[in-house]
Each structure stands twice: as C-alpha cells, then as structure tokens.
Amino acid sequence: MRKSIALVLSAISIAIIVAASGGTAAGAGGNGPMRDGGHGFWFVRACGAPGLAVGACGAQVVTNSAGKPMVTNPSPPPSAYGPAQFHAAYNVPTTAPSAQTIAIVDAYDDPNIEADLATFSSNFGLPQCTTANGCFKKVNQVGGTSYPAADAGWSLEISLDVEIAHAMCQNCKILLVEASTSSLANLGAAENEAVALGANEISNSWSATEFSSESSFESYFNHPGVAITASSGDNGYGTQYPAASRYVTAVGGTTLNLNPDGTWKSETAWSGSGSGCSRYITKPSWQTDTGCLRRSEADVSADADPNTGAAVYDSVAYQGSSGWFQVGGTSLSSPLIASIYALGGNASSLNAGSAPYANLSSLHDVTSGSNGSCGGSYLCTAKAGYDGPTGLGTPNGLGAFGGTGGGSPPPPPQPDYSVGVSPSSSTVTVGANAVFNVTVSATNGFSSEVDFSQTGLPNGAFSPTFVNGAGSSTLTVSTSGVAPGSYPFTVTGTSGTTTRTASGTLVVQAQAPPPQGDFSISVSPTSRTILPTSTSTYTVTITPTNGFGGSVTLSASGLATGLSGSFSTNPTSSTSTFTLVAKNAGGGRFGSRATITITGTSGALSHSATISIFVL
Numbered sequence: 001m002r003k004s005i006a007l008v009l010s011a012i013s014i015a016i017i018v019a020a021s022g023g024t025a026a027g028a029g030g031n032g033p034m035r036d037g038g039h040g041f042w043f044v045r046a047c048g049a050p051g052l053a054v055g056a057c058g059a060q061v062v063t064n065s066a067g068k069p070m071v072t073n074p075s076p077p078p079s080a081y082g083p084a085q086f087h088a089a090y091n092v093p094t095t096a097p098s099a100q101t102i103a104i105v106d107a108y109d110d111p112n113i114e115a116d117l118a119t120f121s122s123n124f125g126l127p128q129c130t131t132a133n134g135c136f137k138k139v140n141q142v143g144g145t146s147y148p149a150a151d152a153g154w155s156l157e158i159s160l161d162v163e164i165a166h167a168m169c170q171n172c173k174i175l176l177v178e179a180s181t182s183s184l185a186n187l188g189a190a191e192n193e194a195v196a197l198g199a200n201e202i203s204n205s206w207s208a209t210e211f212s213s214e215s216s217f218e219s220y221f222n223h224p225g226v227a228i229t230a231s232s233g234d235n236g237y238g239t240q241y242p243a244a245s246r247y248v249t250a251v252g253g254t255t256l257n258l259n260p261d262g263t264w265k266s267e268t269a270w271s272g273s274g275s276g277c278s279r280y281i282t283k284p285s286w287q288t289d290t291g292c293l294r295r296s297e298a299d300v301s302a303d304a305d306p307n308t309g310a311a312v313y314d315s316v317a318y319q320g321s322s323g324w325f326q327v328g329g330t331s332l333s334s335p336l337i338a339s340i341y342a343l344g345g346n347a348s349s350l351n352a353g354s355a356p357y358a359n360l361s362s363l364h365d366v367t368s369g370s371n372g373s374c375g376g377s378y379l380c381t382a383k384a385g386y387d388g389p390t391g392l393g394t395p396n397g398l399g400a401f402g403g404t405g406g407g408s409p410p411p412p413p414q415p416d417y418s419v420g421v422s423p424s425s426s427t428v429t430v431g432a433n434a435v436f437n438v439t440v441s442a443t444n445g446f447s448s449e450v451d452f453s454q455t456g457l458p459n460g461a462f463s464p465t466f467v468n469g470a471g472s473s474t475l476t477v478s479t480s481g482v483a484p485g486s487y488p489f490t491v492t493g494t495s496g497t498t499t500r501t502a503s504g505t506l507v508v509q510a511q512a513p514p515p516q517g518d519f520s521i522s523v524s525p526t527s528r529t530i531l532p533t534s535t536s537t538y539t540v541t542i543t544p545t546n547g548f549g550g551s552v553t554l555s556a557s558g559l560a561t562g563l564s565g566s567f568s569t570n571p572t573s574s575t576s577t578f579t580l581v582a583k584n585a586g587g588g589r590f591g592s593r594a595t596i597t598i599t600g601t602s603g604a605l606s607h608s609a610t611i612s613i614f615v616l
Helices: 005-011 082-091 113-124 152-168 183-196 214-219 330-344
Strands: 042-045 060-063 101-107 136-138 173-179 201-204 207-208 229-230 250-256 264-269 276-282 296-297 302-303 310-318 320-328 418-423 426-431 434-444 450-453 461-463 466-468 470-479 483-495 497-511 518-524 525-530 534-545 555-558 562-565 575-581 592-600 605-615
Touching: 042 229, 082 152, 082 302, 082 330, 101 152, 101 183, 101 330, 113 136, 113 310, 113 418, 152 173, 152 310, 152 320, 152 330, 173 183, 183 201, 183 214, 201 330, 201 534, 207 229, 214 276, 229 330, 250 330, 264 302, 264 466, 302 330, 320 330, 330 483, 426 434, 434 483, 450 470, 466 470, 466 592, 518 592, 518 605, 525 534, 534 592, 555 562, 555 575, 562 592
Parallel strands: 101 173, 101 201, 136 173, 201 229, 229 250, 250 302, 418 497, 426 497, 525 605
Antiparallel strands: 042 060, 060 320, 250 264, 276 296, 310 320, 418 434, 434 470, 450 466, 450 483, 461 470, 483 497, 518 534, 534 575, 555 592, 562 575, 592 605
C-alpha cells in the first residue's frame, strides 16, 4: 500500500550526506532533482544523460529536494515495492518452467554486487543466488574476470537490474556482463558475449540518443531465440536507442497503483517514459500503428515511476550514501519485462518483440497519462490500444511473453523475407552500364515467389525477374543517352500482398573531354665542358603527345657574355640543331659556369629544357 511522503519521512531516518561519491545528479528531464507534476518524491538520474553512441543508465533514485539520496538502514523504505507486490500486480509466478538464464548488460563494475544480492535475497526471503551454487555469474565484455573500473552510478543500476531479475524469476540463473565503458561499441560487445554464454533473455537498462548511423549497431541485438528488452528512456517524449532497434522489446514506464491487498489497481503513463517515432530504423512487420512510418516506441511497459519504485540494496556509496534505496525509471521496467519473458520459458520460439502484439488479452491496457507534448498524438499520450508511452500495456500473466496464463502463447513466427541491394551506390560514366545485385533473404521458412520492380531509375532490367524464397537477381541499368546526375532508386520485392523494399543510388557522370594535344622538349647532351673559344652543337627534340601536330618556335636564354647560339631549324615540329659559339666565354676565366634554357612555344603551350656549360 502506498504511503504519502509525510508518513514515509516520519517512519524512517534519512541520512543526508553532503559529500558526493560517483554518479551524476541529473533528473529525468534535467540536471537537478525532479518531481512529477510538482508533487511526490524528488528523484535524480544515477548516471549522466545519454549521448550519441554513448549509453547512460536510466536508474532514477528517490532523493530529498537537494538531490541527496533518501537511504534507509537496515530495512528497505516502506514506500518501495518489493517482489511480492510485483508478482501480485502482474499476475505472474515466482519460478520459470524450465532452466533460464537472464543476462544483465551494464557498463563498468559493481564490485559488491554478489554480496548485495545476498542481502536483498535475505531481506525478502528469496533463495540465495551465488557463484558457489551456480546461480550467479559475473564476467567482463569478453567473458573474463578482469573487471572494468567501478562507477557508483552504474553500480546502483547494476544492483537494481540484478536484484529485480532475481526477485521476479527466483529459479533463473543471473548472468551479469559488464562493458568496459558505456560506449555502444563496448555495450554491444557485452550483448554478444551474453548470447555466447547462453543467455535466454537480456535486459538493457540504458539508452543513447538516436543518431544517423545507429543501424550499424543493429547486429548487436539481432539474436533470434533470445528475448532482449531495452529501456525506452526517462526523458519523456523522444526516441532512444537501442529501444528503437527492430530486434528488441522496447519497454516504457508507468505509475503502478495497488489495491490494499497488493493486487493491481491501475496504471497510468509515467511522465518520464520515453516514446516516439524513430528517425532511422524501419518499422517491424508486427507494428501496425499508422502515425509513424518507422519503428515506434514503446512495445510494452511496466512500473517505472520513482514514486512507485523498487527497493534496491547497494553497498557501493552513491552520493556518499549506501544501503536501501528506492529506485525507478525504465531501468526498472526493462528487467521486469525481461524476467517475465524468462518466467514464460519460451524465448527460443519468439520473434524479437512481436509476441505481445499477438496476445493483447494478456496485457493491462493503460489509457491515461502523458509523457510530453506531441499535438495530442498517441505517440506521447496513453489511450485505448497501442500508444507510445506504454505500448500495448503492462503484463497480466505470461500470455504476452511466451508463457501461459492471462492469454494464449504466441503463434509461431510467420514466414517473411527481406530485400537488399549491393552496392548501395554506384557511379558510372554516361554510356556505361551500371550493375546491382538484388538479394532476397528468407526467414521462418519463407519459400514463395518474390517479383522485382524498381522506381527512380531511367531504365533497368532484372535477370531473373523473380525468385522463389531466398535468391538473387542482377539489375542492369543502361546509361546511354541518360542525363548526368544522381538517381536515388527503390527496388521492391512483391510476394502476394506483401512488399519489401531496399534503396540505392546511381550517379551518372558526364564523359570527360578528349585529351588536348601537347608536346615535350628535350636537349642532348644536357651538359658539356667547353673551351673559352670554341663551337659546340646540341640536338633539340620536340616530342608530340595526344595528337599534337603544330610547329614549335625555339628560343634560348641565359647566354652569358661571350656566348651566342642559333637553331638550324626554327620553328620545327621534330628536331633542330642548336649551335653554341664561345668567344672568350667567361671572360677567359677557368671554371666559370653557365646555364642555358631552351624554350619551345606553340600558341599557349610552352615547355623548356636546360644545358649546363663549364668553361675550362
């Protein structure tokens, strides 16, 4: 049962520590403590704000108005929810029907997590989950035991994730994979390691702002047979990654209200829950909302409001405090949903985040609340049916997550296909052919005919014009008579009423002008030793290039005192003899030097060669 903040403050002792240690005090939507609608608890973000290709944990910690954590010892805050409340509210059992491993992917190290999990389990009467009994395992992002640096904010996040996962599925193994840093590259490596170590479900309680190249990170989350959840964010209306990935269940947040007996009473959209329309990720086939052409967030939701947050034990000092915290954020809702997938015990047969869309009867539909302003759109305002902040709703049994109870298990994945174009861009000169490889990739046993067509190109022929199931075709484009320019195009594969597309670009360049005629000039020999009074000759050669057919006028410069010269043929188109006459060259001084430049000129063209003279 919820109590007002006044009752909580009168019932517990709150230590306000001025010295801060680790974690950045940033609210759900700003840089200081926040309070929903100006009432209820104050709370701050345990980690810094998300960035481009950099994840931030979303744990929202209940504090006083100055941003200092409200920590209780030796018992949890009476206002915080524990395992019994979450099981009753979401109508789920405490154990899975088969062996399951829930992976928690976070950044940095929590050096005390196993001991803190033991304290949490003892307080709530849960089975112990330790390394010794094979229930708990902690590794770094490559599966080793050389852990990254500790971080107080991320340690609180890790405590929340690990403890909630064990609280919800009490016979599941817990695998904690710690990334070296919060970069998406390192978090993605940890994601892959979790799969390699046998995770059935993975919870990601962190997010980054969307960025134009995020699709290059999609491979980290494309793990068929593994149920992956991702927090939708805690900044209100606005999309985050990897919740925008096509391969995860994007988890939004609610305010969970309970009846006096602890059962579910109602839920509203939490104001901090992230939602929206992705700018870069294509829409998965199971999403049918029409107000967003790409991936919509979220898919489902669960409790995230810090005012109805979870009890979390953390002995790593955060903002100078350790002990029992009350923590919310979509960092709470993500492990809740990942653990409910584990309780369903059927992740290996699920298709990314599609299962809840086929089992709406197993969800509480959340129809009130908002997370921001988007013109009254369902993308930021809860309503009947699908909406952005809460998705399809919150769990009411296991039926929407691969189990039984509150609905039927999801049907098997439907056959599907995708279309690709390689290369994605090609540049040719007018008159040449451009060639693209068009591929069809089949999933879930797809074997039907796929017919090809294209738009945007001046012409194009497919060979073959269709494939059955997986296969490839060559798209040849003739550019004869085509105007130079850029031609973005779309290839469409059609199978019955289903279409899949891929995009590419053809760049047609104008033909280069023919090379202009030119010539080069050389002199032989290039150097000579002469007497002060002497005559010497040199051969000047004109070599035409690129069809040059003109004549070249020769001249000499640099003729020092006592030197004169003349050409046998001038102008010339081939060779000419240059005769150098020395009359008391260098003033008769031994060892004088001169450099003579022979220049050939034809219209605007001019080239030179030199002769070095040494006078004995």
